[in-house]
Amino acid sequence: MDYEILELGNVVLQNGATIRNGRLAYKTFGTLNAAKDNVIVYPTWYSGQHTDNEWLVGEGRALDPARQFIIIPKMLGNGLSSSPSNTPEPCNGPRFPKVTAYDNVRVQHRLVTEKFGIERIRLVTGWSMGGLQTFHWGAMYPSMVERIAPFCGSAKCSRHNFVFLEGVKAALTADAAFAGGWYKTKPETGLRAMARVYAGWGFSQAFYREQLDIKAMGYSSLEDFLVSFWEGLFLPRDANNLLAMLWTWQNGDISANELYGGDLKKALNAITAKAYVMPGITDLYFPPEDSEFEVANMPNASFVPIRSIWGHFAGGPGLNPEDVAFIDGKLKELLAS
Amino acid sequence: MDYEILELGNVVLQNGATIRNGRLAYKTFGTLNAAKDNVIVYPTWYSGQHTDNEWLVGEGRALDPARQFIIIPKMLGNGLSSSPSNTPEPCNGPRFPKVTAYDNVRVQHRLVTEKFGIERIRLVTGWSMGGLQTFHWGAMYPSMVERIAPFCGSAKCSRHNFVFLEGVKAALTADAAFAGGWYKTKPETGLRAMARVYAGWGFSQAFYREQLDIKAMGYSSLEDFLVSFWEGLFLPRDANNLLAMLWTWQNGDISANELYGGDLKKALNAITAKAYVMPGITDLYFPPEDSEFEVANMPNASFVPIRSIWGHFAGGPGLNPEDVAFIDGKLKELLAS
Numbered sequence: 001m002d003y004e005i006l007e008l009g010n011v012v013l014q015n016g017a018t019i020r021n022g023r024l025a026y027k028t029f030g031t032l033n034a035a036k037d038n039v040i041v042y043p044t045w046y047s048g049q050h051t052d053n054e055w056l057v058g059e060g061r062a063l064d065p066a067r068q069f070i071i072i073p074k075m076l077g078n079g080l081s082s083s084p085s086n087t088p089e090p091c092n093g094p095r096f097p098k099v100t101a102y103d104n105v106r107v108q109h110r111l112v113t114e115k116f117g118i119e120r121i122r123l124v125t126g127w128s129m130g131g132l133q134t135f136h137w138g139a140m141y142p143s144m145v146e147r148i149a150p151f152c153g154s155a156k157c158s159r160h161n162f163v164f165l166e167g168v169k170a171a172l173t174a175d176a177a178f179a180g181g182w183y184k185t186k187p188e189t190g191l192r193a194m195a196r197v198y199a200g201w202g203f204s205q206a207f208y209r210e211q212l213d214i215k216a217m218g219y220s221s222l223e224d225f226l227v228s229f230w231e232g233l234f235l236p237r238d239a240n241n242l243l244a245m246l247w248t249w250q251n252g253d254i255s256a257n258e259l260y261g262g263d264l265k266k267a268l269n270a271i272t273a274k275a276y277v278m279p280g281i282t283d284l285y286f287p288p289e290d291s292e293f294e295v296a297n298m299p300n301a302s303f304v305p306i307r308s309i310w311g312h313f314a315g316g317p318g319l320n321p322e323d324v325a326f327i328d329g330k331l332k333e334l335l336a337s
Numbered sequence: 338m339d340y341e342i343l344e345l346g347n348v349v350l351q352n353g354a355t356i357r358n359g360r361l362a363y364k365t366f367g368t369l370n371a372a373k374d375n376v377i378v379y380p381t382w383y384s385g386q387h388t389d390n391e392w393l394v395g396e397g398r399a400l401d402p403a404r405q406f407i408i409i410p411k412m413l414g415n416g417l418s419s420s421p422s423n424t425p426e427p428c429n430g431p432r433f434p435k436v437t438a439y440d441n442v443r444v445q446h447r448l449v450t451e452k453f454g455i456e457r458i459r460l461v462t463g464w465s466m467g468g469l470q471t472f473h474w475g476a477m478y479p480s481m482v483e484r485i486a487p488f489c490g491s492a493k494c495s496r497h498n499f500v501f502l503e504g505v506k507a508a509l510t511a512d513a514a515f516a517g518g519w520y521k522t523k524p525e526t527g528l529r530a531m532a533r534v535y536a537g538w539g540f541s542q543a544f545y546r547e548q549l550d551i552k553a554m555g556y557s558s559l560e561d562f563l564v565s566f567w568e569g570l571f572l573p574r575d576a577n578n579l580l581a582m583l584w585t586w587q588n589g590d591i592s593a594n595e596l597y598g599g600d601l602k603k604a605l606n607a608i609t610a611k612a613y614v615m616p617g618i619t620d621l622y623f624p625p626e627d628s629e630f631e632v633a634n635m636p637n638a639s640f641v642p643i644r645s646i647w648g649h650f651a652g653g654p655g656l657n658p659e660d661v662a663f664i665d666g667k668l669k670e671l672l673a674s
Contacts (some may be wrong), residue, residue, distance in 0.1 A: 159559055160545035167534035171508040174530035193511040197504035197534050205624045208497035222496055226503060287542045
């Protein structure tokens, strides 16, 4: 096992349900220094595991284990932290409770403080749903977080983003083998349908126009890309886990809690961390206009667009070297400030 | 019955299959004048019937039955023209042959010439797949077509558009009740899933951000919009018909025929008609960049963007009065030139 587990005991969630004997999986890189001031928190994305985050970590990078102590906490529902697939009866499968990004960050905060005794975080950063969690860190623990850099993510799931995810969910659950979540064997047709729906959203029109699936990623045809990349991405995942995280995504909102009572502007305004908000300019689910709204309502934020035609995948997981170099460079700039 | 039928006899298609006793449904408005020079052809869109085209026809409009003779030919596969749902065994249902836009326009040409003896067409126009057919008219019968105005459509299905449609198809066919097309009762789960996938594509991020589903269209909530508009749009349709037209769409290409041998630039260059190519600037499946490419390769075309946040539905079917006024105004301008 190449990661650690923090035993959480009973975790009472925002919606009132409890995860019993909860566990938070995480991985660290580097060493926490004596001053405990070299901490970077880097949450995972939808369906991603820690290994899917490692492309941004390495020698000479902003996230350099030789200098930083990097913590990758894995989202609840991702199959390694408490999830539908690894929770015993009766709260398993489709009965796994609804978990918010707020719930996720609260247990991540326990990891950071209780396990490591950390009081200050230099940077929280993440891609996509990792960006959602990054915004939550900034809004929930403003006095603790010095910098945030959400890339290709948002502080609140937009209505259009919600609708796109409704389509993904409908495709997966249209498969009768899904059986309301009580499948005994993998609902393969649904997982493949979900992947095919996702394919149009993940990369931009320009990406497909320029045939980067073939010319940059090396697939032999568009159909090969749809099967080998997209279906290959979702088939190994558990359907209930995917739906649990999808619910987390659809209900992501930094203001939907007792701190801000649903007032998004108030929540954004409370993020005092120095922030680089980094949308991909061709991202179809987190369009840059949403980031502009966020930046306009944050006291210490800069709008830092990723000028790429890789759509949502400008932000990860390390597919395009130019985008990786841009993001890494901006993280270095932010860390140096 | 509020439309007419042209009996086509045996129609041999591009791919070699034959539609036997084929029929082309159509509706006309206005009167063909003695000079036969007041003809407008206005093909239907994906899943649309003639009634879904009528929003652009009326007194005082560019398409005014008092002055123009307007022919609305219905696409093969739409349920009124020869389709999977109305063709007798053995070529019914999923065995209905693959029909291209080229095949469609060839039989429409028979309607125009054989039935009405028309030699010149003032204007061909259409939304979406109607735009695809409009481009085909311009490329297949350049000496016959004086003007074209495709709106929110393209001359060739782009790779990204193809992928979006793969997702729609996967959602519909993930329903086991679809049974490879041999369903005895409507595959309702699949049709609803397809509708929900479509919902994110049809309207833009900005449309949803501004809550125009509620504020302009009058739905009571986002979920009400997804059910009452989107699921309501697809549930009455026959699944095999939808898939037949989807194939037509995915394989749409004005150059994929003996005239142009797959050379898209050559085909675009052959469209001598005066053309207004009218993309919606927030259309997620026909982005304006594709239209710019088309215009750049056409000898007599103008790029006329519809500056709307209604996404693909800027072009139809008459949902937003401002967009309708804009399109109608541009058609008047084009007809007057």
